[in-house]
Amino acid sequence: KAGVTQTPRYLIKTRGQQVTLSCSPISGHRSVSWYQQTPGQGLQFLFEYFSETQRNKGNFPGRFSGRQFSNSRSEMNVSTLELGDSALYLCASSLLGGLSYEQYFGPGTRLTVT
Amino acid sequence: AQSVTQLDSQVPVFEEAPVELRCNYSSSVSVYLFWYVQYPNQGLQLLLKYLSGSTLVESINGFEAEFNKSQTSFHLRKPSVHISDTAEYFCAVSSLSGGSYIPTFGRGTSLIVHP
Numbered sequence: 001k002a003g004v005t006q007t008p009r010y011l012i013k014t015r016g017q018q019v020t021l022s023c024s025p026i027s028g029h030r031s032v033s034w035y036q037q038t039p040g041q042g043l044q045f046l047f048e049y050f051s052e053t054q055r056n057k058g059n060f061p062g063r064f065s066g067r068q069f070s071n072s073r074s075e076m077n078v079s080t081l082e083l084g085d086s087a088l089y090l091c092a093s094s095l096l097g098g099l100s101y102e103q104y105f106g107p108g109t110r111l112t113v114t
Numbered sequence: 115a116q117s118v119t120q121l122d123s124q125v126p127v128f129e130e131a132p133v134e135l136r137c138n139y140s141s142s143v144s145v146y147l148f149w150y151v152q153y154p155n156q157g158l159q160l161l162l163k164y165l166s167g168s169t170l171v172e173s174i175n176g177f178e179a180e181f182n183k184s185q186t187s188f189h190l191r192k193p194s195v196h197i198s199d200t201a202e203y204f205c206a207v208s209s210l211s212g213g214s215y216i217p218t219f220g221r222g223t224s225l226i227v228h229p
Contacts, residue, residue, distance in 0.1 A: 004157070035219075043158075043204060043219035056216055090157055105150075105157030 002027065004093050004106035012112045018079040021109045023091030025072050029104070031055075031097030032074040034066060037088040037108070046089075049074055050097050078111075086113045116141035118207050120220035128228050129197055135190040135223045137179075137205030147188040148206040149179055152222075158204060164188065200227045 005024045013019050025032050033056075034046040045058040049068035066076045072093070078085055088110050092103040121136040139145060146165050150158040162173040169181040179190045188205060205220040 033217075042221040043206075045216050045218070058216060092158075102160050102163070103158075105159065107155065107157045 004091060004104050006089075006091050006106040006109050008109060009107065010110050010112075012114060013081050014114055015081055015083060017081050018077065019081060019111060021076045021078075021089055021091075021111070023074045023076070023093075023106060025074070025091075025093030026104055029093035029095055030072055031094045032068055032072060033092045033094070033097075033103065034074070034076050035090040035092065036060075037090055038086075043090070046076070048097060055097065081113045083113050086111060116145070116207055116209055116218050118205050118218050118220035120203075120205055120223045122223050123221065124224045124226065126226045126228060127195055130194050132193050133191065133195050133199075133225065135203050135205075135225065137188045137190065137220060139186055139188065139205075139207045139218075141186075141207060141209050143209045145207045145209045147179075147181060148208070148217075149173075149177070149188070149190050150204045150206060150219075152202040152204065154201075161190070161203070195225070195227050197227050197229060199225060201225060 007022045031050045033048040035043050037043045048056040052068045063079045068074045088108045090108045092105045094103045117140045119138045127133045148163045149161040151161045152158045162171045164171050164181045172178045177192045181188050202222045202224050204222045206217050208215050208217045
């Protein structure tokens with residue numbers, strides 16, 4: 001079974017631009033979660049999508065948004081990029097989400113904002 | 115609100131020595147606890163989890179963690195480490211609140227195993 005894939009792996013953007021990151025979950029998984037990882041703040045939960053609906057949301061501004069398609073693939077969008085948005089963005093999929101199902105993480109997309 | 119504290123940002127240790135990575139959490143409700151490992155340039159992998167039942171949980175590669183409710187801790191231990199255990203380790207807590215859950219991660223502990 002293929003693992004979680006994220007594209008692109010590396011991205012450089014300029015302040016004020018917007019960016020879209022993509023995540024393909026493990027086949028059969030219906031839950032996709034997104035995280036931001038930075039040296040200063042550690043790993044922070046952005047949001048979770050399940051069956052095309054946002055089910056949980058972390059404490060991030062509205063510039064961060066996402067969506068999930070009928071095939072469970074998910075995209076995350078960040079508008080009006082700021083320098084502080086430079087981070088590793090991790091996507092994780094799980095069979096049904098919730099507390100007890102294991103999350104499988106992708107390798108991440110490293111975003112650099114200049 | 116829940117929080118996770120990993121008391122050591124870096125733990126250097128010699129190969130074959132024992133190691134303990136400390137994790138404390140705060141939450142007002144029942145929690146589920148997890149340890150994840152992240153190798154360089156990779157995503158996180160689940161190492162072990164506590165959901166209920168026995169407070170001592172083990173992983174397939176020799177790590178174990180004990181849930182201590184009174185101490186609100188979930189420390190990770192290994193009796194003898196290998197060079198290949200060098201990685202970043204994250205403790206995480208999830209709790210059900212208001213019908214939904216938001217997982218909270220600690221800042222991570224970098225385990226550095228020296229030959």
